[in-house]
Amino acid sequence: MGIQTAMDRITESGSIIEAMRAADDLAFEAGRDPGLRTLRVLSAAIAADDDLAAIAAVHALAEMNDEEAARLLSSLLSSPRPYIVEHAADALGRRPARPDAVGRLVRLVAEGGFAGMLAQHTLEKWSTGAAELLAVALETASTGTLPDDARARLVETMGLVRHPLVVRPLQTWATDAAAPTAVREAAVAALGQRGEPAAISTLEQIVAEGGVLGDLARLALIDAEPAPLVRDSGEGLTVAQLFLHADIDPSLSSAGSGDNGGIATLLVRLGDALVAEPAPVQRVLTLSRGTAAQAGPDLLRVAGGETGHVYGHIPLSSPPVGSAAAWPLRVSVRRGIRRLLRAAGRVDVLHLRMADVGSLAAADVARELGIPTVFTVAPDPHSVIASLERSGTLTRKDFGPVDLTEHFWFRTHLVQSLAASAAHSVFFPRPQLERDMRALVGIDMSSHPERHTVVAEGVDLEVVDRAVARARQVAAGDEPVGALAELAALLDALPAERRRLPLLVTVGRMHRIKGMATLVRAWADGPLADAANLLVIGGDLEHPSLDEREQLDHIRAALPPAQHAARGLLLTGHRSNDVAAEWLAAARFGLPGRAAPGGVYVCASLKEEFGLAILEAMATGLLVVAPDSGGPATYVDDDDTGFLTETADPAKLATATERALARAGGADDGAAERARDLVAERFTIQGMAAKLAPVYESVAHSEAELQRAAELLI
Known part of the structure; x- marks a missing residue:
């Protein structure tokens, strides 16, 4: 050339x-x-x-x-x-x-x-x-x-x-x-x-x-120990999975705070689902951030051969920082990951999902310990770069200063590196998946298709169905208790005339990518505020991170805090996944005297590679408003189970939400049942586990064959 x-x-x-x-x-x-x-x-x-x-x-x-x-x-x-x-x-x-x-x-x-x-x-x-x-x-x-x-x-x-x-x-x-x-x-x-x-x-x-x-x-x-602590490997597989930027525990108590978004919920539910099946996964080790005091007992459990879904903490200095600021933690993160994986003895597969410092450090450890990796490939930050360029806010002549804060160059090359070194690649469904992977990431999925698998994420329908059952009972006249009583108290703080309106609900991290401030502005600036109250679930309101503080500042600019109650804006901060599920169900069925039925779920994200919260809302039976690109376009039936729109445009977002409210407040046309059936057929966490388990088994089997071949040459 x-x-x-x-x-x-x-x-x-x-x-x-x-x-x-x-x-x-x-x-x-x-x-x-x-x-x-x-x-x-x-x-x-x-x-x-x-x-x-x-x-x-x-x-x-x-x-x-x-x-x-x-x-x-x-x-x-x-x-x-x-x-x-x-x-x-x-x-x-x-x-x-x-x-x-x-x-x-x-x-x-x-x-x-x-x-x-x-x-x-x-x-x-x-x-x-x-x-x-x-x-x-x-x-x-x-x-x-x-x-x-x-x-x-x-x-x-x-x-x-x-x-x-x-x-x-x-x-x-x-x-x-x-x-x-x-x-x-x-x-x-x-x-x-x-x-x-x-x-x-x-x-x-x-x-x-x-x-x-x-x-x-x-x-x-x-x-400093020269040799790893070895456990009895047993018959089943040990799979490790990682998300550094969350406080992950079985109860998902920190969901929606800081970077504790859908990925944290997914890893908990997925780990449980993988070990619930009789084979082939015997143990799932989920790694996330924590303290030195947590790390010691975790090592004893991991080294002791405990099976099932086991959690391990990587000790990091407090207070925790978001993923964008966590790159300088590379050495301490690598040290913590290495310690846990060595203690685990045999780890058959390490599943990486993010182009972040956790995956960067974990890939180093995997190479050192000879652990094969599975990598979930998403065009991130590729899609963001393309979107910013289309809008004119990013050009090749000002790329350098933007890259100083967003690290676009490094992250795109990290995605390519992680994908190239992975034993198997996993992809989210997208409308034009093969085209996008080739154009954005440079991956030809037709080459070695046996090493590529498309896996949809999934939700736990048992959690959703329990929430729906409780909300139905309250809508029929039962006194609200637990999470629904908490929501009732929040709604009681609104003026009486606003307690006759339905709810718009959004759930997620308070981060600019998630578009929380964009949604508040689209709602507050037009007729939407007269048609529905807005319930925003997510964020640490007492001790906000820099990203959360930025979004809160934009929200205050759109609607001063003194006007929140009068106008019907409820900022609740983060809630556990179970609580959020009950509040979503209440938006559908209403809370008598406090919220009308016929609410709508709105996702204002600039991008969603898949969109777990959208699926949970659909499983609840809510009509949804979602981004018209990425994962949601593969499962939201536009103008039926939801409305797809250009979420970066507040006017278009507001229009789509108005249409959704009008549909939700009309006669029952079966959309709720169709949405729930779709999730049950294609997007359960059990279905996701059933798709991933053979991938892990195949990777482990191939690695064992490589090891045997290498031993013959020594």
């Missing part, structure tokens, strides 16, 4: 996604022909005003076996454009260690954030060939005048360097009672990566001190 032709494909591409995919060819050509002209073409692109071409050129430099190219790449760490610095820090990890770049990478680590994570990753790769250089550089940098969190990051990075020089300073920081807590914790965790007797002795000393630091030291001693 040639370097100029490859660059032309990027600069002349019809879309941002096409340009990003063409970057792989540019990198290939740069590696194939690392000459002077290649260097000139890439340098010109970096200097120009096309952000996409500049970023692609930075990564292409890393593929050139050329000293001048390496020198240029290193110099980009001093670029005045922060996004170029970030991508240079990442790209340098594919080059041999360069002494002239070490100091600037160390500075990025100290500064933290996403760029700091990338710089730390690069230094870790370099530590095998330049350990002494890095040990000295990191110790020197960490002794200066630094904020506590910056020093802690440098100490953590020292723990990644395999050289005896780092043990002594780590011991000093770990045992210094005057040192900041964050620094001591980082040093303790880092000592767990060392096998030296001195490191073990220090950890044992700290365990004896007790407290949170003692809990961390106890975990670090487990990390």
Whole structure:
């Protein structure tokens, strides 16, 4: 193809996604022909005003076996454009260690954030060939005048360097009672990566001190064990699944708070369904965030061979951060995942679902321990990029600054990497699935179709049916109790005239992607507010995250809090899945004297890869309003069981909701039964488990055959 032709494909591409995919060819050509002209073409692109071409050129430099190219790449760490610095820090990890770049990478680590994570990753790769250089550089940098969190990051990075020089300073920081807590914790965790007797002795000393630091030291001693804890493997499979950014427990008590969205509910219900069947899955290990105090008992249960659905916590510092800000936790997340999977003994399959720091770290552990992965592939952030480009809010010339906050480039390549290394790929149903996967992600599903499976997510109909039965009884005259009594109290706070109206309901995380503020604005700005009250279930209202605070600010701008009750807006915060199910059922049947029957469920998400909450609403018998792209378009029968619309447009969202309310308030046309039947036939959690179990069995069987073949050659 040639370097100029490859660059032309990027600069002349019809879309941002096409340009990003063409970057792989540019990198290939740069590696194939690392000459002077290649260097000139890439340098010109970096200097120009096309952000996409500049970023692609930075990564292409890393593929050139050329000293001048390496020198240029290193110099980009001093670029005045922060996004170029970030991508240079990442790209340098594919080059041999360069002494002239070490100091600037160390500075990025100290500064933290996403760029700091990338710089730390690069230094870790370099530590095998330049350990002494890095040990000295990191110790020197960490002794200066630094904020506590910056020093802690440098100490953590020292723990990644395999050289005896780092043990002594780590011991000093770990045992210094005057040192900041964050620094001591980082040093303790880092000592767990060392096998030296001195490191073990220090950890044992700290365990004896007790407290949170003692809990961390106890975990670090487990990390230092040279061999995994092995359990009796038994006959069935052990499947691990992961979602880092949630507080997952069997009761789903935190559903809807922070990042505790539908994925948390799904993992709990799916794990239960997988082990409920007699075969082939004997144990499901669900991993999520937690504390050091939780992690210790979890390890004992996992290592003890407990079967069924078992939960394991990865200890992270509090307060928890959202997925977008969690990338700097890569090392501690990887350490926690590794600890749990080693304790589990044999893990047959690890199922990854998100292109986030959890999957990034888990993929590293899977490679180290030889565990095959299954990856659920979704065009995320690909669909978001395409949507923003269509709306004109993202262009190739301002891609760089946006990428600094959204990490689009890194995340799209992480999706490709996770899919390429997976033993099996799982896909959500979409109207044009094969086309979208090829155009957005670059996956040809017709190639090796035996390694691709389309699996619809599912809901627990027992939960829904119990909720529907309770709501029917209350609608027929029974006194509301439990969750319905709580909803009744909320509705009693509305003016009397508003207690004759039906409910619009939405459930989910309070995040801009979920469109909560867009829905409030669409409702408040037009006749919808006169036709129905709006019940918003989700978010931590007392201690909101940054994303939640942003949405709450937009909601307050659309309707001041002093007017919420008078206008019929109910912001309830997060509720458990069981409570939300009863409130959805109440929206359908009404609460006498408090809410009229004929409510509607509204999903205002910018995108829904599938949409569990929409399915739960349909199973309840509610008419739904949902996005006209992605998963919902495969199961919402437009103008029958619901209405599909362009949810990013408040006017179109309001119009679709008005139509849904009119239909719901009319004569019964059987839509509720048709929606419930559809869910029962195609979208139950039991059906999802039945589809996934053979995938896991096939992957485990193939891996066993590979292992036997390898053993014959040894």
